[in-house]
Structure formats: C-alpha cells, structure tokens
Amino acid sequence: MQIAIAGLGSSGSYLLRLLTNAGFDVSGFDPKREGFYIPCGYAANRNMMKDLLSLVDIEFSRYIESEADEITFSGSSRRKLRFRSMGLVTFDKNRLETDLLNGCKWQRKKLSGSFDLIVDATGISRQYLPAGDDYTMHTTEYLATLTEKEDFQFRYFPNGSGYFWIFPIGNKYHVGAGSSSMSSIRESLSPYSAEKLVSRDIRLKPLLHSCYKDNIIGIGEAIGTVSPITGEGIVPSMKSALHLFTAISRHNDIASIRQEYFKSVMKEFKRYYTLYDLLRNFQSGNLRKSKAISYISAARKDMRSFGIDVRITKAIREFM
Ligand SMILES: Cc1cc2nc3c(=O)[nH]c(=O)nc-3n(C[C@H](O)[C@H](O)[C@H](O)COP(=O)(O)OP(=O)(O)OC[C@H]3O[C@@H](n4cnc5c(N)ncnc54)[C@H](O)[C@@H]3O)c2cc1C
Structure with a gap:
C-alpha cells in the first residue's frame, strides 16, 4: 500500500516516522518554509x-526547555488557584519535529501524486477532508523576555470567551491568548512586547465523527483532537497518529483501517465532546446541573493528562 x-x-x-x-x-x-516558527505554547x-517517543527511539528529555512546578489558574476575579504539576513542561517542538523527519521520505511541497491512502494531517486547514460544522478561535502568541520570573499560568476570560497563557520556555516565555474577539486578545497581550509574533486559529470542536472520507483519513487537529478547555493538542494529535499506525499495521484494506481507527479515536477522545458541550453551554449561560458529574470527570481527566493536578471543586467554585 502506498501512503501519503x-x-x-x-x-x-x-x-511518518x-x-x-x-x-x-x-x-x-508539507510546504512550510524552513525555520518557520510554529505557533504553539x-x-x-x-x-x-x-x-510516545520511546516508540521511535527518541529520548524526550533531550528536548525539555522548562519544567512547571505549580500551574496558576485565574478567572475574571483574578483570584489565583495553584495546582501541582504532574509533568507539565515546555520543549523544543521545532527541533523535535525536524528530528522526527530525519531519515524519512518527504518533500517541502503540497501533496502530489496518487496514493492508496492519504492521511490528512494538515491541522487547522483540514485541507483534504470535507469542511463541516466547525468551531475555532483566533490565537496570537508572543515569544517574549519578561522582567519578572513567572511560572506556568492560565487565565480564563469571562463566560468562556477565551483564555490567556504564560509558559516559560528556557530563559524566555510564550505569552499568548485565544478568543473569538480580537480586541480581547490585543488587550490581554498589551503589557508585553514580542520578539516573535505568531498567529493562527485553533480548532476547539471535536470532528472525530468525520475523521475519514473514501481513502482519506484525518489525524490531529484536522479532526479536532484538541482539548476544548485548555487548547492542548500536541500529545492528543500524536496519540491519534499512533492509533492510525496501529490500524494500518493490522489491516491491509482501507475499510478495515478506517473502522478500527474510528473506534479507537472515538474511545480515546470521547471526553472532548463532553468538554466542548461544557464550553459552549458555559458561553451561552446554559450550564445544566444534571451534567455536572460528566463535566467534572471529563475536565479532571483532561487536566491530569496535560500534567496538571487540578482540584476540581476549587476550580468549579472559582469559574462557575
Ligand atoms: C497559539 C497556540 C498555542 C498552542 N499551545 C499548545 C500547547 O502549549 N500545548 C499543546 O499541546 N497544544 C498547543 N496548541 C495546539 C497544538 O499546537 C496543535 O493542536 C497540534 O500541534 C496539532 O498538531 P497537528 O499535527 O494536527 O497539526 P499542526 O502541528 O498544526 O501541523 C499541520 C501541518 O500541516 C501543514 N499543512 C497545512 N496545509 C497543508 C497542505 N495543503 N499540504 C501539506 N501540508 C499542509 C502545515 O504547514 C503544518 O506543518 C496550541 C495551538 C495554538 C494555535
């Protein structure tokens, strides 16, 4: 089988690796130019x-830039909640992606040629799968030097309308914001100055239910493997790649690959549908108490898997 x-x-x-x-x-x-600074925290x-990286014989510790001690969360009241880290770090994503491609066959251009299976890993563009009902937010992020030392932090905008983050990375910081309102993004970033500025939209709606069409199968942000409450998408997108790899390794025909992959990504990322529902209901002021248990359990699982030992009752009191 020829795969692109x-x-x-x-x-x-x-x-690919x-x-x-x-x-x-x-x-x-991938047509992106060499040295492109990827918009991401x-x-x-x-x-x-x-x-994940041990499966391709890469030692992740070689890429770590900064390790979180505590992660600070705040909402509109600006009262601060601190949670212990369960392994949250920043790392050199650009170098890791370059190293992953080492020894693989790839070209710096858009897809061309004919293949038995095409994998749509084009992220927010979702270039090869059909567009559907979607939900995205704008984001802008600075690479900045700050005068005072800061730990990892998130601040949520009122009514789930967006979020702001500061992540230490080596001796600098990623300072960013995501929202559907450009003025909220600009306002939250106004105290900072950018050494690099990057911007792109982020998909916050899971599209796992439409993860394939004919011989095209999507992975990563193209199918919405992004946490609707934190914007985490790196590990989830790599996990979806691993699920597709497993399905391809087990089957020779596209129909069986699609079927096994669909089942496993739905199982792995089911919580994103609950968290998307939480986000949209929070935004519209329609949070229902009857759903509280499923929201709490999905949010706890999601934060812990990102590396944040969140105390959920504290968080609910603050944000809801
Ligand atoms: C500002 C910001 C901050 C974020 N911070 C974090 C964070 O701290 N931690 C975290 O876990 N997640 C974070 N995310 C989310 C995370 O970056 C993404 O969800 C994740 O990287 C998605 O991986 P992917 O492989 O699906 O897509 P991407 O990593 O976006 O890769 C898509 C690739 O497709 C290429 N492409 C586009 N069109 C075509 C085409 N037609 N043909 C070929 N190639 C094409 C692009 O050049 C790109 O290289 C952040 C996102 C944003 C926007």
Whole structure:
C-alpha cells in the first residue's frame, strides 16, 4: 500500500516516522518554509511524550526547555488557584519535529501524486477532508523576555470567551491568548512586547465523527483532537497518529483501517465532546446541573493528562 501524509506537524511527522521505521511505503508532504516558527505554547506532559517517543527511539528529555512546578489558574476575579504539576513542561517542538523527519521520505511541497491512502494531517486547514460544522478561535502568541520570573499560568476570560497563557520556555516565555474577539486578545497581550509574533486559529470542536472520507483519513487537529478547555493538542494529535499506525499495521484494506481507527479515536477522545458541550453551554449561560458529574470527570481527566493536578471543586467554585 502506498501512503501519503499531508502535513508534517506534531501528528504527521510522528506518523511518518512510525510508518517509515516499520518499513511501510510512505511519503510526507508539507510546504512550510524552513525555520518557520510554529505557533504553539510548546507545553506537554513529559510522561506522555516520553512514552510516545520511546516508540521511535527518541529520548524526550533531550528536548525539555522548562519544567512547571505549580500551574496558576485565574478567572475574571483574578483570584489565583495553584495546582501541582504532574509533568507539565515546555520543549523544543521545532527541533523535535525536524528530528522526527530525519531519515524519512518527504518533500517541502503540497501533496502530489496518487496514493492508496492519504492521511490528512494538515491541522487547522483540514485541507483534504470535507469542511463541516466547525468551531475555532483566533490565537496570537508572543515569544517574549519578561522582567519578572513567572511560572506556568492560565487565565480564563469571562463566560468562556477565551483564555490567556504564560509558559516559560528556557530563559524566555510564550505569552499568548485565544478568543473569538480580537480586541480581547490585543488587550490581554498589551503589557508585553514580542520578539516573535505568531498567529493562527485553533480548532476547539471535536470532528472525530468525520475523521475519514473514501481513502482519506484525518489525524490531529484536522479532526479536532484538541482539548476544548485548555487548547492542548500536541500529545492528543500524536496519540491519534499512533492509533492510525496501529490500524494500518493490522489491516491491509482501507475499510478495515478506517473502522478500527474510528473506534479507537472515538474511545480515546470521547471526553472532548463532553468538554466542548461544557464550553459552549458555559458561553451561552446554559450550564445544566444534571451534567455536572460528566463535566467534572471529563475536565479532571483532561487536566491530569496535560500534567496538571487540578482540584476540581476549587476550580468549579472559582469559574462557575
Ligand atoms: C497559539 C497556540 C498555542 C498552542 N499551545 C499548545 C500547547 O502549549 N500545548 C499543546 O499541546 N497544544 C498547543 N496548541 C495546539 C497544538 O499546537 C496543535 O493542536 C497540534 O500541534 C496539532 O498538531 P497537528 O499535527 O494536527 O497539526 P499542526 O502541528 O498544526 O501541523 C499541520 C501541518 O500541516 C501543514 N499543512 C497545512 N496545509 C497543508 C497542505 N495543503 N499540504 C501539506 N501540508 C499542509 C502545515 O504547514 C503544518 O506543518 C496550541 C495551538 C495554538 C494555535
């Protein structure tokens, strides 16, 4: 089977490496220019990254830039809640993605040629799968030097309308904001000055129910493997790549690959539908008490998997 991967970000570069190492006939395509600074906070759970990268013989600790001690959350009252880290770090994402591509067959251009299976790993663009009902937010992020030392932090805008973050990265910081309102983004970033400024939309709606069409299968942010409450997408996108790799390794025909992959991503990321519902109901002021238990359990699982030991009752009191 000839396989093409369009998009070589977190999910595509990882899948390309997994398939190449396992001896598949696979080619990668991505037109982004060399040295492009990827818009992302570069934060992930070191334990999850270690496990995922051990499958391609890469030692994750070589890429770590900063480790969280505590993570501070605040809402509109600006009262601060502090939670212990369970492995949240920032890392050199650009170097990791370059290293993943080492020894793989890929070209710096858009997909061309004909293939038995096409993987849409084009992130927010979702270039090859059909567009559907979607929900995205604008984001802007600065690479900045700050005069005072800061730990990892999130601040949520009123009524779930967006969020602001500061993540230490080496001796600098990623300072960013995501919202549907450009003026909220500008206002929250106004105290900072950017050494680099990047911007793109982020998909917060899970599209797992539409993760394939014919011989095209999507992974990563193209199918909405992004946490609707934190914007975490690196580990989830790599996990979706691993699920597709497993399905491709087990089956020779597209229909069986699609079926197994669909089942496993739905199981892995089911909580994103609950968290998306939480976000949208919070925004519209329609939070229902009857759903509280499912929201709490999905939010706790999500934060812990990002590396944050969140005390959920404290958080609910503050944000809801
Ligand atoms: C500002 C910001 C901050 C974030 N911070 C974090 C964070 O700290 N931690 C975290 O876990 N997640 C974070 N995320 C989310 C995370 O970055 C993404 O969800 C994750 O990287 C998605 O991986 P992916 O492989 O699906 O897509 P991407 O990594 O976005 O890769 C998509 C690739 O497709 C390529 N492409 C586009 N069109 C085509 C085409 N037609 N043909 C071929 N290639 C194409 C692009 O050049 C790109 O390289 C953040 C997102 C944003 C926007």
